[in-house]
Amino acid sequence: xxxxxxxxxxxxxxxxxxxxxxxxxxxxxxxxxxxxxxxxxxxxxxxxxxxxxxxxxxxxxxxxxxxxxxxxxxxxxxxxxxxxxxxxxxxxxxxxxxxxxxxxxxxxxxxxxxxxxxxxxxxxxxxxxxxxxxxxxxxxxxxxxxxxxxxxxxxxxxxxxxxxxxxxxxxxxxxxxxxxxxxxxxxxxxxxxxxxxxxxxxxxxxxxxxxxxxxxxxxxxxxxxxxxxxxxxxxxxxxxxxxxxxxx
Ligand code: NAD
Numbered sequence: 108x109x110x111x112x113x114x115x116x117x118x119x120x121x122x123x124x125x126x127x128x129x130x131x132x133x134x135x136x137x138x139x140x141x142x143x144x145x146x147x148x149x150x151x152x153x154x155x156x157x158x159x160x161x162x163x164x165x166x167x168x169x170x171x172x173x174x175x176x177x178x179x180x181x182x183x184x185x186x187x188x189x190x191x192x193x194x195x196x197x198x199x200x201x202x203x204x205x206x207x208x209x210x211x212x213x214x215x216x217x218x219x220x221x222x223x224x225x226x227x228x229x230x231x232x233x234x235x236x237x238x239x240x241x242x243x244x245x246x247x248x249x250x251x252x253x254x255x256x257x258x259x260x261x262x263x264x265x266x267x268x269x270x271x272x273x274x275x276x277x278x279x280x281x282x283x284x285x286x287x288x289x290x291x292x293x294x295x296x297x298x299x300x301x302x303x304x305x306x307x308x309x310x311x312x313x314x315x316x317x318x319x320x321x322x323x324x325x326x327x328x329x330x331x332x333x334x335x336x337x338x339x340x341x342x343x344x345x346x347x348x349x350x351x352x353x354x355x
Contacts, residue, residue, distance in 0.1 A: 108135060108136030109135050109136065109336050109337060109338070110132055110135040110136045110137035110192070110332075110335070110336065111135075111136035111137075112136070113132075113136070113137045113138070113191050113192050113335075114137065114138045114139075114140065114183070114187045114188050114189060114190050114191060114192065115129075115132045115137045115138070115139050115140070115190070115191075115192035115193070115194065115335065116139075116140045116142060116179075116180065116183050116190050116192070116193050116194070116227070116231060117129045117132070117139060117140070117141055117142065117194045117196060118142045118143070118170050118194070118195050118196055118197040118223065118227055119142075119143055119170075119195075119196035119197030119198055119246075120139070120141035120142060120143055120149060120152050120165075120196065121141065121143035121145045121147075121148025121149040121151065121152055122143070122145070122148050122296065122297050122298075123196075123294070123296030123297055123298055123324050124196050124246065124291070124294060124296060124324045124327045124328065124331075125141075125143070125152075125194070125196035125197065126148075126152045126324065127323075127324035127325050127327065127328035128194050128196060128324075128327070128328045128331050128332070129141050129152050129153075129156065129163070130152070130155060130156060130159075130328070131325070131328040131329070131331075131332050132192065132194075132331075132332060132335065133156040133159070133161035133162070133163060134159070134161065135332060135336075137162075137192060138161075138162035138163065138164075138186075138187040138188075139153070139156055139161070139162070139163045139164075140163070140164050140165070140166065140179075140182075140183035140186065140187060140190070141153050141156075141163060141164070141165040141166070142165075142166050142167075142168050142170070142179045142183070142197070142227075143165070143167065143168075143197065144167065144168065144169045144170070144197070145167070146165075146167040149165035149166065149167060150165045152165065153165035162187065164182070164183065164186040164187060166178075166179040166182050166183060167179075169219075170195075170197045170219060170222075170223030170224075170226060170227055171215075171218035171219050171222050171223050171226070172226075173226050176223075176226040176227055176230050177230055180227075180230040180231055184234070189234035189237065189238060190231040190234045190235070191234065191235055191238055191240055191241050191242065192241070192242045192243075192335045193227060193228060193231045193241075193242070193243045193244070194243075194244045194245075194246075194331055194335065195223065195224045195227050195228070195243075195244070195245045195246060195268075196246045197219060197220075197223055198219060198220055198246060198298065199215070199216065199219050199220075199298075200261065200298050200299075200301070200302040201216060201260065201261060201302075202257040202258065202302065202303060202304075203257055203259075203260070204257050205257075205259045208259060208260060212260065213260045216260040216261055216263075216264050217260065217263065217264050217267070219264075220261075220264035220265065220267075220268060221264045221267045221268060221271065224245050224268050224271060225271065228243055228245075228271075228275060228286075231243075232279070232284075235279070235282070235283075235284045236279070236282055236284070238283075239282060239283040240283045240284065241279070241282075241283065241284035241285070242284070242285055242334065242335040242336075242339070243272075243275065243284065243285065243286040243287070244286075244287055244288070244289055244331050244334050244335055245268045245271070245272050245286070245287075245288050245289070246268070246288075246289055246291070246327075247265045247266075247268045247269050247272075247288040247289065247290040247346065248261070248262075248265040248290055248291060249290055249291065249292045249348060249350050249353070249354045250262045250265050251264070251265025251266040251267075251268060251269055251290055252265075252266070252269070252290055252346065252348070252354065253354055265290070268288055269288050269290070269346055272286050272287060272288040272344065272346075273286075273344045276343040276344030277344065280343055280344075285334070285339065285340065285342060285343035286343060286344065287334045287339075287342060287343060287344065287345045287346070287347060288345070288346045288347070289327060289330055289331055289334070289346075289347050289348070289349065290346050290347070290348040290350070291322055291326075291327050291348065291349050291350060292312075292316070292322055292348070292349070292350025292351055292353045292354060293309065293312055293313075293321050293322060293350075293353070294321065294322040294323065294324060294326070294327055294349075295321040295322065295323055295324075296324055299321075309321070312353065313351075315353055316350070316351035316352055316353040317351065317352035317353075318351035318352055319351075320351065321351075322349055322350070322351055326349050327349050329349075330347050330349045334347065
């Protein structure tokens with residue numbers, strides 16, 4: 108129970124990687140506040156945690172909305188006390204050639220991923236600064252490291268998250284707080300399945316991976332759980348990429 112006495116906020120905790128992270132951190136002893144724009148799925152994750160004997164609460168919020176984020180963090184604090192762990196996993200997918208990429212789609216992609224990461228980190232940071240301890244993990248993507256066709260908006264947001272994470276790591280490292288990015292390859296979640304990637308492209312991508320399979324949400328949750336553990340206190344400003352060896 109390496110996370111006993113810790114309170115973790117997980118955005119996008121209603122589905123996929125965020126849900127797997129929430130369940131895993133709870134199994135390691137953390138109280139978990141699940142934040143998602145989808146109320147039913149956030150509630151379902153929190154209920155799964157409490158049914159397994161863990162501590163959890165859920166809140167509905169759009170992470171791109173500063174007022175909603177502040178309210179969600181206040182509700183989380185009221186339920187389980189100061190937040191010392193933050194995992195930013197809320198995200199959306201989308202493919203579009205740049206010539207067809209309209210401004211609203213661009214703004215929403217940057218808004219959910221990059222603005223959302225900034226807003227959530229800013230909201231929980233006072234608890235971590237007061238405690239002299241904190242763990243922040245931001246979900247980037249292999250696309251944020253190497254790009255990808257029809258992914259200018261997504262890749263830009265995910266690359267921005269890496270820059271944000273490195274800057275934050277330098278700023279708050281002396282205060283006992285680490286910040287790291289996790290950049291997964293293709294992970295078998297509702298996002299991947301609903302993204303419109305043709306099966307043939309996915310199959311090709313798996314053929315190019317030394318491990319020969321898609322990743323699972325648990326593969327990523329295991330990496331996140333280590334980064335937020337006390338054991339990872341000397342690891343900050345890093346980009347850990349669970350990608351089956353598809354990108355080295
Ligand atoms: P998912 O669609 O299964 O889950 C994402 C969750 O985020 C959903 O519950 C959704 O409701 C929530 N969400 C979306 N927009 C939100 C908003 N504005 N405010 C609050 N909640 C919001 O996706 P996933 O595959 O678990 O992805 C999680 C993260 O991992 C994302 O940031 C994604 O970009 C990143 N990622 C995923 C993959 C992959 O292949 N699945 C690969 C690399 C990176």
